[in-house]
Amino acid sequence: MMTKNIKHHLSDDLLMAYASGNLAEGFSIAVAAHVSMCDHCRSRLESYDALGGALLERDTNITVDQNAFSKTLKRIKMTPKVPQPKEKLHSDFPDPLSGYVGRRIAEIKWQPLGMGVKQAVLETSEDATARLLYIPAGAQMPDHSHRGLELTLVLDGAFADENDYFTKGDVEIADGSTNHTPIAMDGKPCICLAVTEAPLRFRKMFHRLIQPLMRI
Amino acid sequence: MNCMNLQIDQTTYRNASPSRVVSVIKDKRARPNDEYQSVTSENTNDGARWAKELDLVHRNKSTEAFERVFNHFAPKVKGFLMKSGTDNAMAEECVQEVMATVWHKAHLFDPSRASAATWIFTIARNKKIDALRKQKRPEPEELGWGPEHEPDQEDVVGLQQETERLGQAIANLPTKQRQLLERAYFSDMSHSEIAAATGLPLGTIKSRIRLALDRLRHAMK
Numbered sequence: 563m564m565t566k567n568i569k570h571h572l573s574d575d576l577l578m579a580y581a582s583g584n585l586a587e588g589f590s591i592a593v594a595a596h597v598s599m600c601d602h603c604r605s606r607l608e609s610y611d612a613l614g615g616a617l618l619e620r621d622t623n624i625t626v627d628q629n630a631f632s633k634t635l636k637r638i639k640m641t642p643k644v645p646q647p648k649e650k651l652h653s654d655f656p657d658p659l660s661g662y663v664g665r666r667i668a669e670i671k672w673q674p675l676g677m678g679v680k681q682a683v684l685e686t687s688e689d690a691t692a693r694l695l696y697i698p699a700g701a702q703m704p705d706h707s708h709r710g711l712e713l714t715l716v717l718d719g720a721f722a723d724e725n726d727y728f729t730k731g732d733v734e735i736a737d738g739s740t741n742h743t744p745i746a747m748d749g750k751p752c753i754c755l756a757v758t759e760a761p762l763r764f765r766k767m768f769h770r771l772i773q774p775l776m777r778i
Numbered sequence: 779m780n781c782m783n784l785q786i787d788q789t790t791y792r793n794a795s796p797s798r799v800v801s802v803i804k805d806k807r808a809r810p811n812d813e814y815q816s817v818t819s820e821n822t823n824d825g826a827r828w829a830k831e832l833d834l835v836h837r838n839k840s841t842e843a844f845e846r847v848f849n850h851f852a853p854k855v856k857g858f859l860m861k862s863g864t865d866n867a868m869a870e871e872c873v874q875e876v877m878a879t880v881w882h883k884a885h886l887f888d889p890s891r892a893s894a895a896t897w898i899f900t901i902a903r904n905k906k907i908d909a910l911r912k913q914k915r916p917e918p919e920e921l922g923w924g925p926e927h928e929p930d931q932e933d934v935v936g937l938q939q940e941t942e943r944l945g946q947a948i949a950n951l952p953t954k955q956r957q958l959l960e961r962a963y964f965s966d967m968s969h970s971e972i973a974a975a976t977g978l979p980l981g982t983i984k985s986r987i988r989l990a991l992d993r994l995r996h997a998m999k
Contacts, residue, residue, distance in 0.1 A: 574991065578962060578963075578987075579968060579969075582962060582963040582964075583903040583904070583906050583907045583911070583915075583966075584965075584966060585968075586913075587913040587916070590913075590916050594916040594917055594918045595916075595918075598919040604918065608892070611896050611899065611900055612893065612896050612940075612941065613944070613959070614899040614900070614963050615892065615893050615895035615896025615897070615899040616896075616941065616944045616945050617899075617948065617959065617963050617964070618855070618858055618895050618898070618899040619854065619893075619895040619945060620945070620949075621854040621857040621858060622857075623857065624853045624854075624856050624857040625853055626852045626870065626873055627870050630848075630852060631848050631849075633874050634848065634873075634874045634877045634878055634881075635841065637874050637878045638878045638881050641878060656919060657918075658917060658918060659916075661914075662916075686913075686914075687911070687913045
């Protein structure tokens with residue numbers, strides 16, 4: 563699902579966090595969906611994967627259990643053959659998103675937010691919230707800010723704020739501190755994927771859970 | 779080929795063409811078979827070596843080649859998982875699953891798109907997300923190379939050269955920058971979590987990472 567004329571791309575931070583496996587599921591959906599549409603970010607992501615590979619190659623000081631190889635062979639014998647990838651079905655959304663919302667815009671179960679604006683919240687892990695937004699032409703985007711990282715990926719239509727214009731495939735990255743009022747443009751509804759960080763309370767808890775394991 | 783296309787500024791975005799993507803589409807089917815029969819580490823570089831071993835795993839179902847891949851990469855994968863916060867038992871378990879996946883998916887390894895280390899890193903990373911974060915990993919759509927796609931030898935060699943240069947560039951980084959990159963990749967933490975855990979301001983973390991990436995980019999020019 564390559565899209566031309568994408569002007570607003572993913573940040574290095576997001577690509578690196580996605581490549582290293584440290585990005586919350588909700589943001590990962592948006593990253594994977596944008597990369598599906600954008601060859602430029604796909605090639606940048608490959609660079610970050612390569613960096614991970616090069617760092618892995620440097621790692622030397624650990625040994626594995628002496629039976630690890632024979633255990634792995636046993637495991638291989640016990641695993642059934644890896645299934646062939648399924649035939650690709652047409653979807654209104656990039657594949658990584660279809661896995662969460664289905665393949666048809668018409669079949670989304672929207673929840674009305676007023677003024678014709680609708681949302682559908684995706685089922686993901688709790689460290690971020692991802693939702694589809696449907697904004698009628700000329701209507702204003704709802705304020706979903708938690709004052710943390712906010713990422714909006716345009717799937718159809720376009721929106722604009724005071725400074726910028728975002729169309730299909732574009733990503734807007736905001737930190738929640740900027741006060742802006744984007745509006746759906748071009749005389750048609752705008753459909754986007756909006757991802758926000760979980761409230762700080764949850765992130766602190768998550769951090770407490772992993773900090774003792776880190777020794778840094 | 780694009781080991782180090784890590785541009786930040788918008789002007790580079792517009793001028794950057796996905797050269798690797800274009801070059802890989804040229805589908806030459808020449809691949810001398812005899813070259814793949816004997817694998818030695820003396821007459822070839824490391825990246826080429828592991829690509830050939832994986833090819834033997836795929837084509838010949840060679841357990842000998844797989845054992846060599848295992849002996850080289852399994853400890854590294856375990857190190858990666860333990861730095862992410864798994865205990866020894868869980869890391870051992872995950873290493874076996876990762877290496878079993880390497881066996882089963884060897885036919886998907888494409889040496890013109892990634893080094894063996896990079897490919898195995900992505901499998902280990904996905905295992906980490908699954909086992910440690912207990913989350914799903916949404917993956918980008920695959921580009922349709924098709925099942926008959928044979929990697930172009932020129933691209934394979936080019937990628938291996940870039941991989942070596944990248945390894946060298948990382949080795950040449952100042953220790954602090956390298957450690958921070960390792961932490962960003964191998965610990966299960968976001969940049970702000972690293973900041974909280976180290977007591978360094980988030981801005982310092984970010985600028986050190988940026989500095990490290992700039993150095994790598996410079997070295998890859």
